[in-house]
Amino acid sequence: MDYIVANFDRILGITQRHLEICGLSLLFAIAIGIPLGIIATRSRLLQPLILGSIALIYTVPTLAMFGLMIPFFGLGMVPAVIAVTLYSLLPVVQNTYTGIINVPPAAREAATGLGMSSTQILLRVELPLSLVVLSGGIRLAVVNAVGIGTLASLIGAGGLGDLIFRGISTVSPSVVLAGSIPVILMALTADFGLKLLEKAMARRIGLAGAEVAH
Amino acid sequence: MSFHQYFSIFGDQIVSLTIQHVLLFLIAFAVAALLGVVMGVAIYRIHALRILLPVVNILQTVPEIVLLALAIPFLGIGYTGALVPLLVKGILPVLQNTISGLQSVRPEMKEAATGIGMSRAQLLFRVELPSALPIILAGMRISAIMLVSVITLTAYIGVESLGTLILQGIARMDSNPLIVGSGLSALLAVLVNQIMIYLERKALRRTGARP
Numbered sequence A: 001m002d003y004i005v006a007n008f009d010r011i012l013g014i015t016q017r018h019l020e021i022c023g024l025s026l027l028f029a030i031a032i033g034i035p036l037g038i039i040a041t042r043s044r045l046l047q048p049l050i051l052g053s054i055a056l057i058y059t060v061p062t063l064a065m066f067g068l069m070i071p072f073f074g075l076g077m078v079p080a081v082i083a084v085t086l087y088s089l090l091p092v093v094q095n096t097y098t099g100i101i102n103v104p105p106a107a108r109e110a111a112t113g114l115g116m117s118s119t120q121i122l123l124r125v126e127l128p129l130s131l132v133v134l135s136g137g138i139r140l141a142v143v144n145a146v147g148i149g150t151l152a153s154l155i156g157a158g159g160l161g162d163l164i165f166r167g168i169s170t171v172s173p174s175v176v177l178a179g180s181i182p183v184i185l186m187a188l189t190a191d192f193g194l195k196l197l198e199k200a201m202a203r204r205i206g207l208a209g210a211e212v213a214h
Numbered sequence B: 001m002s003f004h005q006y007f008s009i010f011g012d013q014i015v016s017l018t019i020q021h022v023l024l025f026l027i028a029f030a031v032a033a034l035l036g037v038v039m040g041v042a043i044y045r046i047h048a049l050r051i052l053l054p055v056v057n058i059l060q061t062v063p064e065i066v067l068l069a070l071a072i073p074f075l076g077i078g079y080t081g082a083l084v085p086l087l088v089k090g091i092l093p094v095l096q097n098t099i100s101g102l103q104s105v106r107p108e109m110k111e112a113a114t115g116i117g118m119s120r121a122q123l124l125f126r127v128e129l130p131s132a133l134p135i136i137l138a139g140m141r142i143s144a145i146m147l148v149s150v151i152t153l154t155a156y157i158g159v160e161s162l163g164t165l166i167l168q169g170i171a172r173m174d175s176n177p178l179i180v181g182s183g184l185s186a187l188l189a190v191l192v193n194q195i196m197i198y199l200e201r202k203a204l205r206r207t208g209a210r211p
Helices: A001-008 A008-042 A046-059 A062-073 A077-101 A105-113 A119-127 A131-155 A161-169 A175-213 B004-047 B045-062 B064-075 B079-103 B106-117 B120-157 B162-172 B175-208
Strands: none
Touching: A001 A008, A001 A062, A001 A119, A008 A046, A008 A077, A046 A077, A046 B175, A062 A077, A062 A131, A062 B162, A062 B175, A077 A119, A077 A131, A105 A119, A105 B175, A131 A161, A131 A175, A131 B064, A161 A175, A161 B064, A161 B120, A161 B162, A175 B045, A175 B064, A175 B120, B004 B045, B004 B120, B004 B162, B004 B175, B045 B064, B045 B079, B045 B175, B064 B079, B064 B120, B079 B120, B106 B120, B120 B162, B120 B175, B162 B175
C-alpha cells in the first residue's frame, strides 16, 4: 500500500498511458470493425473470408502476437496499438454481423415497402435494431483490450503492464498490485457500465422494434 | 545468424519446448474440461451454489497476466504459480457453457425422461448432458484456445514453453526465436481450434438429428 501512496502520481501517469493504448485501439477496431461486419452481411463471397480471418487472428496467443509485431513494426506505441486493435476486431465484426443478420425480415420488408434505399435501410433500420448486440461486442472488446493492453509493456509501449512485469521480476507484490488494481477496476467498470447501457438501449429498441413490427 | 543456422543449432530446443507446450496444454485442458463440467453441473443442480456466479463473472474479466502476477506471492514462480491462471481461464468458459447448455435443454425432453422412469442421474447422463454437448464443446473450444495462450505467457515466470522462445527473442531483439516461437504457438492454437470446431459440428449433427 505504501508503494501505491508514495508513487500515486506515477501510477496515474502509467494508467493514463494504458488508457491511451486501449482507447486508440478500440477506436480503430470500431472504425474498421463495423464496416467489415456490414460488408460481411452484404457479400456472400467476402463473408467467410472476413469472419474466418478475423477469428483466425483472435486464436493467436497474445504473447505470440506481441512478439510477431517486433520484426514487422518494431517497438513502441504503434505495434502495441496494432496488436490490441487486431484482438478487438473479432467481437466488433462478429456482433455487427450477427446483429444485422438477426434483424427481423418483416422490419426490412416494411422499410423496403416505404421506399427506403438500401443505405437508408442500413442506417435507419438495421443498425438501430442491432445496436444492443453490437454494443455487447464492443463491451467484450473493451474488457479484452484492457487486459491484453498489459502486454504492450513487453514491446516498450508502457502502460500498466510496466508495473505488473516489474513487480514479477523484482518479486514485489506491492508493485504488482499497483499495476493490477487499476487494470481490474477498469475492466470491471467497463463491463458493468456498458452492460447498464445495453439494458437501457434494449428497453428503447424493444419499443422501437414493436413499432416496426406492427 | 541466419534462420538456417539458428534452426540447426537450436533445433533440439525448439522441438523439446514444443513437446513441453503440447503436454502442458493436454494436462491443463483435461483437468479444466473435467472440473468445468463437474462444477457447471453442480451449480446447475444445487441452487445454493448460484451465489458463486457473480464471482465467476468477475474472475472472467480479470486478465490472465494479472492472475499470474497475483498468484506469485502465494504460490511462487514456476509450475505452481502457473496453476491459478491456467485453472481459472481454463475452467470458466467450460463452466459457463455447461450451465447455459443444461438450461437450454427443452423441458419436454426432461419430462419425457422422468415420465419413462429415469432417475436423476440417468436424466443427467442420458438426456441433459448429451443434448447440452454442442454448447459445452463450444465452451471447451474457448478454454482450449485460452490455455494455449496462457501457457505461452507462463514462460514469464519460468514455465518452459514456446513462450520461452518469444521472450528470448524480445530480450535479444532477435527475430529468429521470435518468429519460431510465435509461429509455432499460433499454429498450435489454430490447430486446436480446428479440432474443436470439428468435434462441435459432429456433436451438433448428432443432437440435431433428434426430433
